[in-house]
């Protein structure tokens with residue numbers, strides 16, 4: 001490579017920083033969705049890098065379902081305190097009080113209430129006109145077509161057939177009151193890019209990404225962690241096993257599967273990924289429910 | 304992706320990724336030419352597909368596939384449900400894969416004419432376009448349209464992938480015929496490089512692996528080509544353009560300006576001008592989270608601080624004071640209309656250009672392109688997917704370059720202030736082109752050739768070697784050092800001394816001397832005003848040709864008139880033109896005139912002798928003034944070398 005070229009990670013980083021700065025320049029109340037996962041960690045680091053002092057001129061928003069792993073809550077509180085960020089936590093308390101849970105409602109409806117509805121409520125409450133999300137186009141088919149600036153109407157809905165053309169790096173953030181823009185600074189990153197960057201920048205991540213022995217229920221290809229879910233939901237022929245495994249994505253306890261892995265260091269995780277045979281979303285129960293399920297959720301306002 | 308069994312140390316892997324760069328490519332072609340199949344094949348054969356994706360692809364193929372139960376790669380790509388049901392690709396889908404050499408971002412664009420805007424969207428960020436066509440059908444209208452859009456958006460490299468060779472008996476004649484036809488058609492486009500590959504996306508021939516079925520094809524498979532095609536040249540490292548995104552005042556002591564470098568190289572200490580205010584200051588530091596930088600280049604996102612506290616805000620642009628973009632409120636541009644509601648010449652739109660927004664009105668529509676025939680036709684308006692040339696007037700001055708010179712400062716979008724939608728994409732044209740045509744000139748051939756160009760008789764052929772490749776090899780940027788001054792002010796002496804010095808330092812420079820020109824290329828010219836002008840024009844064109852070969856040209860010409868030098872500057876390009884004034888006054892020149900020219904001129908033996916019987920107009924804003932009556936030749940050469948180094952022309 002010649003002297004005046006950036007590596008591909010360098011180019012991705014520059015693009016993301018550019019996007020984050022555009023939003024800060026053009027919107028009144030931006031907020032950054034923070035899901036505690038690795039993509040969020042990277043996005044937060046990019047936001048810090050976008051501002052010389054490292055202080056982000058917007059808060060983080062965690063839409064909490066109450067079903068997250070304890071390790072995630074611990075990590076979140078430590079991380080946010082360390083970087084001196086402002087954190088806004090929102091839960092759909094009404095739905096939680098009404099007993100919303102994936103076992104009785106099914107993952108579709110549960111997510112609808114605790115994530116999608118909660119997110120819309122949180123954005124409305126905070127009067128946020130732009131919300132950064134850590135989604136990447138390589139994650140899933142319908143994401144592959146999403147814009148960097150994704151326009152949402154006042155009901156938070158995405159209209160996939162009528163997206164604004166997005167040219168060069170000229171993003172159009174114009175919107176009317178009540179509408180908002182979801183912004184995806186990591187659009188062009190792949191899972192491997194994210195890990196390489198975490199390694200290169202030494203970004204802190206939740207320890208759940210590393211392999212250790214965990215109590216899980218083996219259900220087909222999936223390893224369901226038993227934490228909190230208890231053993232009461234076991235099917236008759238299932239039992240709890242101790243398996244060396246790790247998490248590739250972090251979600252709610254009942255809906256997040258682990259994968260068998262021996263990777264206890266960052267290097268090993270990356271090596272594992274280089275030869276990975278499965279995409280990360282395979283460990284998300286929700287996407288498998290129905291053909292096009294992600295697209296359906298997104299139309300309704302999900303990230 | 305690496306399939307190595309033995310674990311490679313991640314350090315090494317990261318190092319490789321440090322070196323790997325990014326290629327953004329666009330795939331287009333007519334429906335059913337096999338685009339989705341090709342991309343699926345690329346992902347599959349480069350081992351990028353995950354097993355679960357493959358499994359759901361197999362399941363989908365059985366259920367809704369059109370490949371009779373076998374893997375239908377197109378299902379992998381057509382992401383949206385609405386599309387899968389209709390079986391067409393509506394929107395641009397982005398795909399990612401990487402090899403040890405490069406990371407690739409594919410913008411997969413829909414084929415139908417009604418999705419021209421989606422293709423323009425995908426093309427706006429691409430370095431390379433794969434135009435796919437079906438060998439049985441040859442070049443279709445869609446092929447022409449897509450190639451035209453690719454050239455309009457100035458995608459540097461086009462790969463024509465001639466697909467379904469398996470259905471044509473792997474025939475070389477078919478391939479050659481299509482190639483000939485395409486080349487013939489492409490001469491009407493402005494594309495820098497075109498490459499042809501015969502493939503079978505379905506069977507994988509020449510996609511990742513070379514094809515045993517087509518031994519007559521001596522080139523590399525598509526993926527090899529994508530991995531090695533040289534794209535660094537797409538970046539403009541010459542013209543410093545730093546559009547300010549945000550003024551940041553983090554605390555009382557720190558005030559910086561954040562932005563992404565659009566082009567050029569930014570270094571602490573450099574003098575910069577703020578546009579449009581034209582205030583000057585110097586860069587104090589270039590800051591990032593990773594510390595202060597010695598230099599920044601595109602597309603780095605940085606924050607700069609300046610030595611003076613001057614008023615700089617979002618939408619301003621920092622540039623080099625001697626290499627200015629145009630600043631103005633009237634633009635000529637190609638517009639691609641992207642909205643259901645047609646262009647309305649009575650309406651006010653918003654324009655977003657770099658980081659600046661303004662009101663904009665389209666005051667005039669010059670013509671519309673028939674995107675299928677490339678003909679220009681008069682038009683009243685533009686509706687969805689139509690492309691035309693227009694004049695746009697904006698409410699605040701914009702600092703811009705022609706799109707072909709600089710994508711980032713030559714592009715804009717128009718936004719509908721009511722619907723908030725993006726209604727048009729714009730590419731700014733070089734205004735010189737059209738306007739200068741009217742200034743006919745008896746002697747000059749330029750007006751005649753301009754007319755020939757306009758009538759489509761003459762055309763500049765694109766080179767397959769990119770400027771940056773040449774510069775890379777020679778370690779220098781092309782430039783013309785234009786030495787102007789009175790006769791005997793020292794132009795030739797200095798020119799040859801500089802040439803020698805540069806050559807000894809490993810650079811390639813050559814001299815165009817007024818006298819030598821008149822002995823050769825200009826031997827039919829006398830010294831009448833028009834003939835002098837023509838001599839300057841010829842010198843400028845020779846310098847321009849040499850600059851196309853990345854050479855440094857040193858011109859030693861009296862060139863007494865401001866207008867003549869301005870014309871030379873326009874021909875050569877302001878950014879490559881360094882005007883140097885040798886300021887020795889008449890007395891000094893006359894004193895060292897060993898040939899007695901001044902004496903003869905005073906005696907009336909030489910007509911129209913500059914300094915005696917013809918005026919000399921000193922440059923108003925030269926890059927350098929050399930008082931050659933006060934300094935030695937060596938010192939003058941030192942200063943010239945210093946200038947060339949400071950401008951980044953000498954890169955070693």
Ligand SMILES: Nc1nc2c(ncn2[C@@H]2O[C@H](COP(=O)(O)OP(=O)(O)O)[C@@H](O)[C@H]2O)c(=O)[nH]1
Pocket residue numbers: 332333334335336337338339340341369370377466467468469470502503504505506
């Ligand atoms: N025989 C043959 N068929 C092909 C080839 N490439 C694509 N096809 C078929 O052409 C049809 C259209 O391909 P598709 O990839 O969907 O085209 P798209 O509309 O350009 O994306 C499908 O039935 C493919 O199986 C090829 O190289 N050879």
